[in-house]
Amino acid sequence: MTVTRKRVVITGMGHLSSIASNVAEFKQALLNKTCGIKPSKKYLEWFEDANASEVLQPLSWPDLSAETVAALDNAALWAYKVGHEALDQGQLPRGKLRDKTGLIIGVSSAGTEAFIPLIEHQMERFSLKKAMVSGSFASCSAIVSSLLGLKGGFELVATACTASTNAMGIGYDLIQNGKNATVLVVGTEPIYLPTFAGFYALHAMKRTPSSPFSGTPGMSIGEGAGALLLEEYEHAVARGATIYGEMVSYATSCDAYHETAPDPRGDGAVQVMRHAMQNAAIGPQNIDYINVHGTGTEANDRCETLAMKKVFPNIMDIPVSSTKAYVGHNIGSAGIIELIACFLTLPDNQILPTLNFSTPRPNCDLNYVPNEFQQGEVKMFMKNNYAFGGNNCCVIASVKPEQSPASHYQRKRVAITGMGAVTSVGHTLQSMLEKMWAREPLSQLYPLVLEASTREEFRGILNTMRNNREVVDYMHSHFGGLDVESELNKPTGVHQVQGLDARKMLRRFDPRKANTISTFALLAITQAMTDAGRKVKRDGQTLGMILGMSKGPQATVDRYLQSLFPDPTKVRTSEFPGSLMNAISTFCSISEGIKGYNTSLATGINAGLGALTYGYELIRQGLQPQMIVGGADENMSTFAIYLQALNSDLQLTCDPADFKIYSKDAKGYVPGEGAGMLLIEDLQHAQDRGAHIHAEIAGYGKSNDGCYFAPEDMPARVESMTAAICQALQEAEINPEEVDLICGTSDGTPSRDAVEIGAVRRAFGAASCNIPFVNYNAWFGLVESSIGILNIAVVTEIMKRGEILPIPYTENFSADDIAFVSQPLQKTVRNALMLGATEGGNHYAVLLRSMA
Template identity: 65%
Template sequence: MQTQRKRVVVTGMGHMSSIADNVDEFKEALFNKVCGIHPSEHYQPWFDGANASEVLREVIYEDLPAERAELLDKAALWAYKVGHEALKRADAASAELRAKTGLIIGISSAGTEAYMPILEENYEIFSLRKMVVSGSFASPSAIVSALLGLKGGFELVATACTASTNAIGMGFDQIQNGKNPAVLVIGTEPLYLPTFAGFYALHAMKRSPASPFSGEPGMSIGEGAGALMLEEYEHAVARGATIYAEIVSYATSGDAYHETAPDPRAEGAVQVMRSALNNAGLEPHDIQYINAHGTGTDANDRSETLAMKKVFPTIANIPVSSTKAYVGHNIGSAGIIELIACYLTLPEKKILPTLNFTVPRPTCDLNYVPNEFQAADVGVFMKNNYAFGGNNCCIISSTRSGIVPTTSYEPKRVGITGMGAVASAGHDIEEILDVVWSGKPSGRKVKLTGEVEESHSFAGLVDHPSVRNEVRRHLLGIFSPDVVETLGEREIWVHAVDDLDPRKYLRRFDERKANPICTFALLALTQALKGANRKIRRDGHDLGLVLGMAKGPRTTVETYMRSMIPEPTKVRTSEFPGALMNAIATFCSITEGIKGYNTTLATGNNAAFGALGYGYELIRQSLQPQVIVGGADERPTQFWSYLQAINDGLQLADRPEAYEVYGENGKGYLLGEGAGMLFLEDVNYARARGVPVLAEILGYGRACDASYFDRDAVEPRSESIATSIRQALDEAGIGIDEVDLVCGNSDGTALNNAAELGAIRAILGERVAQVPVVNYNGHFGNVESCSGMLNMIVVLEIMRRGEIPPIPHTKTFVANDIQFVTSLQRKQVRTALVLGATEGGNHYAYVLRAGA
């Protein structure tokens, strides 16, 4: 049975950049052809001849108290500013609407600003309070959802230069499910030293303003933010919203070619445009204008031009232009800023010019709309962006709602046919499950304190007097003096993956490019491929990859950061692309030849569950026949574990045996490292291949408590968890009476125990004492990105074996009204509810049905 796609329209916009502080100013600057690229005020002292498109004015944040703003970084502040403007223009003030509105933010360098005093050796302005609030990659989404009261669930997309374009596409696909009638999409990208140094060292930057497709090659880097309120058409009409534009379709792809360079054959770029056209039910001749990525670098401009020639037989008659000559390359916010520029100019029947255009470069021979606006009545246009790692994104849109008929799709049943994992309990699924069922000691716990080389101390941060005093002042405001005095002696332990020889398991493995997190991810991914009996030959475009990250490639990031001290111009270029959040997906895609939909989320704890939700939608909506989803983490260095201990209120367990999930006497949690992956595909597709379906995903839920600034609040968290469970049950079409098992995901701290168990009580009601409740984090440690997925893998095995192993280590439980599993139970589990949460207040719930 065919389902008609929902029409997704734009009902609000927000903008800030070097040339404008809001949408109206941006429109005026565009028509006045204002170029915001100038010699850089901030980076000239380090980089000779550096130019950039910088936000140099004082920025005003409406309705935001100054005392709160001072704890936020520009990434969050700018996201709040443009999000606030978009919601205001969308007339979306009602709490009821905001409670159902999702949030997706695209960014490349989040959680960076708090560390800049260290890199720039300006220790006196270091603020630990700012680091605690805004120092994690996932923090912008949590902060903005709390400030704007958005409770429909959030995600953070981290695919470098395609991040905001990717986020728009995710918002479009998310609305199709019906859980969110509206999604606020934001791209935000302040310009920080690590990003500037990386592009400068790659010799990608031009000393004069960028001139895409012409003259001397080179890019101009920029900063700014943009926001779009996406809304289901009927919902928008019903509330009388102004409609500015319509998103017609979207697609992504992966080159699987190189860490930084685009595929010179442009195969990934060709594929993504053709996929977007196919999703829209359009032909190449239906596109009347292309807003190109157009960075100005020789490699991009040649590859992009070739791709357009391959897709569009009549490309000579289609205007193509790049907005980057106005505001530079805004990295994570580039796509959304450029799309807003189209929405402001095309209704005036004008096509944006490519400014600074001189002599076309060899092979760049299209109509790039040089220097002056071209008059044209554009109905349907295409927006393209490309990123490091070969991540390609394409949006087809129109400023006239309804001129493109909606397409339909046959909803697919989403099955799990393969799984893979690496953890302290074992290097593959068999070893891990053997530990869970046998009760053997689950791997080695490593004490980080005192065992880490001095080179890992991140430029002696905690030894600098100004920083040490700031740390002490902050801690004394939270903890007693005796706790503060012993912090430096505190032991921090981690569930470690030790004695691993990747070549024993992997037929293709480049150890020169593989840091620990990439190795773990690839090991788990290849296991999932093997379990699903999927061999990639020349059909990698049929397989997508969606990964969720928490802290990402920590060791590479730290190595890259240290290489900037004391001379940023001598930064190690080999580490720059590897320090990006999407580097793990890039490594896996290149190694295995995965070329389908490709996205990296960096939503923090349980980001892999966000990846699972998006992978589910790609299969359900017939956008991909198969998708691998998952997450990975590597152990923290001493510096990062020290910060985590502070950020979590010293709730890291101080001895390895102290991790008791749901324990009355729990002493906190242990960190873990490893990876968890699932292979998803259409159930009928799997059966046609003769592959067993381990379980079917019947439905999922996602909700946000919007209480980031009140981290001790139990009730909002519990209500949000319950909301996500109800959504999952509603989509599954079942009642709670059909649930045979609940798998929680609390890290074992008192607050998270109370919130999760409160929601379980509220949902189970009278059945609270009959339904078994489990949580296996004690076997693995808190493998942040994928702890929920590792639990789900155990649940899949429970369904297969008809046995429920006990919760490990916990001796006395915090509640006596819940049926915690304390010994092996023989029980056939047909339907299971699996939970997960982020540290920022995002909550996930999944309903699984055992495979036939």
């Protein structure tokens, strides 16, 4: 089926940087050629000649109370501010329009600010309330969507310096599926000590303001935020919206070359530019201007220049410039801030200059628009960004709609052809499934002991906070009369992967570069590829990868943060790139030569389902023939587990049999670790190559409840999950009564159990008492990001065997009108519905169809 791609236009913008607090100020600062890179008072304390582009001006927070502001970190506050401006500019009021508006946020260092006082050994500044509200990587999207009233589903992109460009691409692709006519895309990035120290220690920083492509090489770090309201063109015209430009196409790629350095041949950058033009049905001759990444470092500027020469035969005639000499390198928000700069200046035929330009460096011989604006009409332009790990992004845009020809794609059906898993139950998916069907009893959990020093640190935090009336009220409202100190003495355990020797299972494995979480991910990926009969030879660009993260490489982060003191100038450079959320994807891409579309999502629990839904879109739209999707987790430190418990019902247990999901006798959840991966591909492609097909992904739905600050609003949470279910059924074109099995992923907390049960009641009505309902989390523990993927693997095995395994341990179920499976059930399963939710209220529903 041939489909014409929807045109996606920009109907609202928001901005914050060192040189402006809104879009109007930003335009004037650009025209005035204002450079916001200055000596940093904050970082001169530690670093010699420290320069930065910092947001120092006083800011206001529209519609937020002082209490709310105090609980939020700058990543969320800035995202809210620019998002609010974009929605206002786009005249998108609260109500039906925002209810169906999605949110995609790109950020590199989210969830950091609340713990900076601990990192800097300034305990008196630590706020438990801020840690609870804003202390997780995934909290930013949940906070902003709730405050702005956006309920069309959200994702958090964590691909370091390409995060906001990547987020724009996901927003663009989501509009193509028809579920969202509007998507708010945000990039937000405050500068924190760990980030500054990492770049400084790598000798990437310039001691004076950066001068891309000229003079002494080096980058200047910056901070800020930007927002774009993306909207389907006809929808925008119908409601009379002002249109500021069009996002014509988008692509990503991966170098699969090195953890920090770009491929000196520029192959990944070449690939991403060509792919973006291919998606737009245009050629190099159609590009009138390129806004480059242009960090100012020797490696970036040389490789980027080489890549453009390879792609554009007429490159000497095309002006190219870097906006980073204005506001520095804004890391996660760089791409979106730079694209907004283009939309503000190009309509007036003003081509942005590269400021601070002096003597060009060797091999940098293009028209970099040195120091002064150039006059010229630009119909279509290109925006490029690159990141650690070789993540490459390219957006093609125009200042007026319909400057490009209509583009088309053949709509594909999407199949699962490969699966892999690593859990406490088994180091391979097959061994895990064999143990489950053999009903082998689970061994005891690995004991988790809160060390005396950590216990005292925790008590010290609580004692310090008890002098703060606001925090006392917060603790009382959340935990009532519960004795928190007694909770610290509770015995607990985790489902830990033990006895694993990766060297015996992997062809290419470098233990010097592999941390625990990356090892889990790589093992699951290689299993999925072997299962699918897929070997990467010279065709790595045809295989992409989307990984979902919850807490990411925690052990590496911990080691890196510990190295900051006593001297942050001597931080461990080897740990810095490995502490980023996309480090797992980087390691796996390099190990297996995966060079196609590449994104890391950090949306929290069930982030793997977010990866699956986006991978599905890339295949459905013919952008990639094959994708690896999934997630990986390593067990948290004891301190992190107890801090998480304080924020989620204080339920921890040391007996695996206490993990009773959908039970009236719930006693607690059990953390887990491991990975779950799927290889999905174009169904016709799979059939043509004779691949075994586990199941078809027939449709999915996504919605968020906007209840981050009101988790007790159960009707809204149920409504959100119901909306996701209805979307999945509609896309799969099946009726509720055709569903043969429902599999949830609740962690067993009564409120999360109630959301899944309530949504099934609403979506299926009287039929809900007849459809078998399962959940297998208690087998392997709550493997946060990949729990939905692991359950999908079990469900596809059920389709194959015709036998539904019971929910382990639960006997006294919490609902009598739901068909919970308590005994093995012989049943043919043709259509199965997978449910999942994040801790921030994002809800997923995925419909699987048997191909038997």
